[in-house]
Amino acid sequence: MAEQESGHNSSESSDEDDPVVKEIDVYLSHHLKDNLYLMMYPVRSTRMPYADTSCMKARIKPKQQKVELEVAVDTEKNYCTNKGEDMARAVNESNSLKGNNQTFYNSSVMDKQVLASMKAENNDRYAVGIMKNNALHVTPVQAMLQLRPSFDYINMAESANGTGKLDNSNSGIVKSDSEEEEDIKPVTVRYAVPESDQAKAYRISSHAYLEKKNAEEQWIEAEFVGRDDTRATVERELLTNGNMDEITCDYGISAKGYLDALMPPPPAEVSVSVNPENILSITQLKTMSLPEQIKSILLSGTTSPITGIPSDMLCLARDYLLWKFTQTRITSRKEISMVVKLPSEDLKEIMTQVALLRVTKGWEFCLPYDYQFIERYPDVAQRQVQYWEKKYQQLKLRLKLPTQPTGVQSETVQDKKPVMGKDKAIISGQERIKMAKKLAAKHVNANSSSVDGPSNSKIKINVPDGAIAQQSNFNSSDDIKIKDEPMDVDESVAETTDRMNELKQAENDDNNNTSAVPDELIVVVKNWLCEIFDRSIYSLETLKRRLLLYQGTLKEDHIMAKGVSDNTLKRCLKEIGVTELEHQPLSPNETPSKLYVKRKLNETNDKYREVLLDLFKDKAKLRRREIVLAMVEKTGEAPNDKQYLKIVKDVCANKGSMWFLNPLQH
Known part of the structure; x- marks a missing residue:
């Protein structure tokens, strides 16, 4: 009880400290709400207002809410006469070049300037108030305009002087480029094509299109009335509410509702998006709330990491592919796709995990x-x-x-x-x-x-x-x-x-009977070995496996399809310049194997290649230092880093700092 009394006393004391000094009635006037503009001059000093300056002309574009005023320039104080005369002459001559008989400056000097308006942002919550008879009358402002000097007429004068020519020899008659004889030039003919929605959106949002639309609205000439004129006084009376006695108040609305009715919120601006409806920019996405962002991502479908194929269908397709490889070593993607009905991209990703693509054959199971x-x-x-x-x-x-x-x-x-x-x-x-x-x-x-x-x-x-x-x-x-x-x-x-x-x-x-091998078979086998043998190293098992695969592609009447013995294969290898190399095993439990490699490739690095192959006759693993020292000792010079890596990687593989022979397994 004591706390309530203390709180009540504190509220009374605060009211006593902030007493009501005066009550003023506020009236909202709507007489000029659609035609009331508030003009500001941001580049003009407050000590030099335009109130005492004569306004010679005024024009307005109501739709764009643009205003231009031609105000007089004081040619008596702080004025350079020579510059003013040059400027007036240039502008007037530009008008005459364009065929306009009216001069911009009636006098011989620059005696006026143009003030062009620019609409200020967020000007929908401003109003003009006037006190009358102990009451405040408020009128909403249609727009707030910032007027700055405009020099478009000077720019036009400079462009006109750049294109027009004054002929002094013919009594000052002006000749333009258009009067001169024009050369014949080729003309490019373009046919109109249907415009897409995206191209139309880009065209509408372009600066050139907006400038063209703005230029289509004609200027409306207006009459400027001074503040002391009788007509200005009548217009100012419209800022007050004439029916002050007829006061209607709706006491059924809240304070916020009354403020909204007094000053309605600005209409929502509908921005024209340059993107199609199904594309959302990252800037627009950031302005949305989190639920809206997630919804937009799912709707657009471009940033969602979830695939559209159910996982059970992917597993089913992979099982069918593996079963297919139990029946045949080579298959085609088209054959699998006809059964599993998956998109080609998803099916290719599955097949690359278990198979290798063979040219002119198909997809082969990756393991032998x-x-x-x-x-x-x-x-x-x-x-x-x-x-x-x-x-x-x-x-x-x-x-x-x-x-x-x-x-x-x-x-x-x-x-x-x-x-x-x-x-x-x-x-x-x-x-x-x-x-x-x-x-x-x-x-x-x-x-x-x-x-x-x-x-x-x-x-x-x-x-x-x-x-x-x-x-x-x-x-x-x-x-x-x-x-x-x-x-x-x-x-x-x-x-x-x-x-x-x-x-x-x-x-x-x-x-x-070694002499029973026909010469034709020797020639065919040697040609086949020359095609497959490169700078790599092969084992006899690998060569025989590749021979079997090659024989499978031949016809029955082909001479190689009848079989090639090991001795014939070794004989052909020797005749094409392939050397048999005894491979020292990495583990002592393994037995040495025979490898086949070309010692010479008709390259400048052959001398280093021969030294490297000779080193592996006695050792299974070598360090780089051992290899380089042996090359320097045998050849008298060391290879550079690029040469060394190229030579070693052709026949070797490394594990840590050790290099060992690496025959191809396929």
């Missing part, structure tokens, strides 16, 4: 086929075959695939006396693994057995790339026949096995 792993762990291979069979059943339901995979040949079993078109059975994945196990177990005696052994039953196998392949010429008690077909771009393992059989047979024949 590991035959040794399949032979060592057939149980793992069997589980994988079963896994992909189940996976295909799932893909078949979701992607609407056929029951039998297209492009994959089924394995068939023929009886002892087969009949064409009958007595065929499909071998399952498990049976295929069992046959592969049986053939792998008999691989030890493959060299001592014949391919076409005596038997009455035959098994015809077309093994796709996803299944287990055989590396060499297998032998068994049964007569096993591998189908011999030309290799297509998919490079099936059955055809690869056939090539390896032929290669093994050719090697055996070559060992028995």
Whole structure:
């Protein structure tokens, strides 16, 4: 209770300290609200007002709210007569050059100047007030104009003097360039084309277009009336509210509502955007609130990191691609896209993760086929075959695939006396693994057995790339026949096995009779080796793998398709200038291997290259200091940094500060 009394006393004391001195009624007048302009002169000193200056002319553009005044210049005080005469003569002559008979300056000197207006910003909350009969009368201002001297007429005079010519020899007759004979010039004809919305927005917002629109509005001549004139007094009376006795107050509105009614807020400015409706500038984006920014980003769709493809569709496409690589080593993006129905960009990103693009072939699985792993762990291979069979059943339901995979040949079993078109059975994945196990177990005696052994039953196998392949010429008690077909771009393992059989047979024949190798085969193999051999280093296994891939692209009647033995391959390598290099293993548990490299490339750096290759005969790893010292000792000079890196990176790879030979693996 005591606190309330103290608070009440404090409020009374504050009212006593700030007493009401006088109450003034405020009236809002609307008589001149649409035609009342407040003019300011920011470059004019307050000690030199224009009140006592004569205004000779006045004009206005109501739509643009522009005003121009021609005010007299005092030619008596602080005036340079010579400069004034020169200025008046130049301006008047420019008018005569344009064919205007009226002179700008009636006298011989510059006796007037033009004041041009510029609309001030944020002038919608100003009003003009006048006190009358102990009441304040307020009238809203239409616009606030800042008047500054304008010298456009002087600029026109300078441009006119630059183009017009005064002929003194002909009594001062003025001749312009347009009167002279004009040369014939080519004219470029342009045809109008439909204008897009974006181009139209740019054109409307351009400075040239705005200047053209402003120039289209004509000036309206106005009469200037002095402040002491009777008509000015009558106009000033309109600033007051004539019906002071008729006071109507709406006591049902709040104080804020009354202020809004007294001074309404400015209308919202609708800015013309130069961008299309679906594009938002970063400046406009920053002016929005956070929810609006997020909404705008999602609507525009250009800055959202979320892809439009569901994740399950991407996973489904990747599973189908991996399954496809179990059936064939090479496929095409078009073939995959027809099934998974993904955009080309998304599909390409998936394929680049697991495959490599081969020119004129397609997309090849990035890793080579590991035959040794399949032979060592057939149980793992069997589980994988079963896994992909189940996976295909799932893909078949979701992607609407056929029951039998297209492009994959089924394995068939023929009886002892087969009949064409009958007595065929499909071998399952498990049976295929069992046959592969049986053939792998008999691989030890493959060299001592014949391919076409005596038997009455035959098994015809077309093994796709996803299944287990055989590396060499297998032998068994049964007569096993591998189908011999030309290799297509998919490079099936059955055809690869056939090539390896032929290669093994050719090697055996070559060992028995080296003179049996035809010269045509030697020439063809040498040409092929010259094409693939560059400054890199190769192992024999890599060359044989590339040979098999190349043979798969040849026709059956090609001489290289019949097989190339190791001895023939080594002979051709030696004849084209390739040197056999014994590679020292990095680990003591490994055995040395044979590498093949060109010692000379017919370049200036060949002397350093030979020194580098000789160093690796005894050591598996070398430091840069050892290499450079050996090069200086053998050649008498050291290579620069650019030469050194080029030579070493051709055949070596580094790990830390050590360099070792790095043969190509593909």
